[in-house]
Amino acid sequence: MYTSTFPNVTTDKIVDSLHQKGFFVFEEALTEQYIDELLQEINFNQILVNANDVGVVIAKHQKFLTHCLAKSKKAYDLITSPQILEICENYFQDRYVLINHRIYQTQKISHMPWHTDNNRQVGRQLSSKHDMPGLLFLFYLSDVTKNPFQLVKDSHLWSHKHNHEIYLSDAFIEKKYQKDVINFTLKKGSLILCNIHAVHRAEPFKDNTYTRNTLLFQVDQVGSNVIGHGEKNLVNTEFIDNINPKIMNYLGFGYKTDYPAFPNTSISTLTLQDLISLHRQLLALTLKSSAKNLALSLLPGEIIIQIKRILWNWKSKQINTEKIKDIK
Numbered sequence: 001m002y003t004s005t006f007p008n009v010t011t012d013k014i015v016d017s018l019h020q021k022g023f024f025v026f027e028e029a030l031t032e033q034y035i036d037e038l039l040q041e042i043n044f045n046q047i048l049v050n051a052n053d054v055g056v057v058i059a060k061h062q063k064f065l066t067h068c069l070a071k072s073k074k075a076y077d078l079i080t081s082p083q084i085l086e087i088c089e090n091y092f093q094d095r096y097v098l099i100n101h102r103i104y105q106t107q108k109i110s111h112m113p114w115h116t117d118n119n120r121q122v123g124r125q126l127s128s129k130h131d132m133p134g135l136l137f138l139f140y141l142s143d144v145t146k147n148p149f150q151l152v153k154d155s156h157l158w159s160h161k162h163n164h165e166i167y168l169s170d171a172f173i174e175k176k177y178q179k180d181v182i183n184f185t186l187k188k189g190s191l192i193l194c195n196i197h198a199v200h201r202a203e204p205f206k207d208n209t210y211t212r213n214t215l216l217f218q219v220d221q222v223g224s225n226v227i228g229h230g231e232k233n234l235v236n237t238e239f240i241d242n243i244n245p246k247i248m249n250y251l252g253f254g255y256k257t258d259y260p261a262f263p264n265t266s267i268s269t270l271t272l273q274d275l276i277s278l279h280r281q282l283l284a285l286t287l288k289s290s291a292k293n294l295a296l297s298l299l300p301g302e303i304i305i306q307i308k309r310i311l312w313n314w315k316s317k318q319i320n321t322e323k324i325k326d327i328k
């Protein structure tokens with residue numbers, strides 16, 4: 001999972017950097033092989049449409065797998081890895097919980113506003129900014145040459161002055177903080193960690209040929225009084241081979257969460273190109289389904305059952321032949 005150089009940096013050093021600068025960065029923390037296998041588990045080409053599963057959805061020019069702890073063992077292992085838990089354990093002073101996580105693919109165009117992530121919500125709506133400590137983890141799952149993560153240096157110290165605003169305007173940051181903007185143009189596998197109170201964004205870009213893959217998750221120190229803060233963590237129990245009280249607390253066992261999964265998607269968040277492609281698939285399916293329905297309405301029930309029996313026997317024979325071939 002982690003490259004051989006990642007253990008060279010101590011948790012103390014990471015936490016010191018977070019306290020002093022509000023961020024920490026490590027280039028190529030993850031191995032290429034681990035990332036490629038993780039991306040295979042996700043399969044950004046398979047999109048959920050009336051599928052009874054957890055999987056990828058589309059929000060305009062971004063594809064999201066929100067429930068990665070339920071879909072990808074590699075994502076589960078990374079998000080719950082001892083290195084991540086140790087950073088949290090050393091950084092936070094009270095109970096901390098994984099409050100959201102997602103893997104996303106950004107394509108072609110994006111214009112993200114400058115913002116902080118210390119958000120309380122009512123439903124999907126930002127209701128207020130909070131003052132709980134929190135950490136944002138970002139792993140680049142592709143080389144990031146465009147659309148890098150950007151952070152305004154030392155902004156975690158002054159961002160509270162803008163708690164009444166949802167975003168900060170591009171013009172405001174350009175005018176007052178242009179020289180303080182740090183660009184994280186880094187290789188695949190890099191880790192960026194930052195204080196959630198820091199002002200940040202992904203730099204806007206437009207390029208039809210460019211794609212960026214990212215794993216992001218946020219851990220906030222909710223303590224013992226806060227309830228409802230966070231999205232639900234759906235976990236595939238098959239993945240849980242490392243359970244202990246620390247991981248249970250981190251994953252929020254028994255902790256109530258009120259926020260809906262991010263982002264909010266539906267058929268209407270597909271791009272025109274995705275809609276056209278879906279229409280094509282639907283047309284083919286509609287024709288096939290109409291022919292099937294017509295046949296079923298014309299045939300007597302007894303005949304349909306006979307056909308089902310013949311098909312089942314034929315498929316079973318095929319499976320058995322394949323099994324025999326495998327044994328040989």
Ligand SMILES: O=C(O)CCC(=O)C(=O)O
Pocket residue numbers: 117147148149150200201202203214216
């Ligand atoms: O992808 C990025 O670089 C930043 C993402 C981010 O800030 C967010 O989703 O809140």
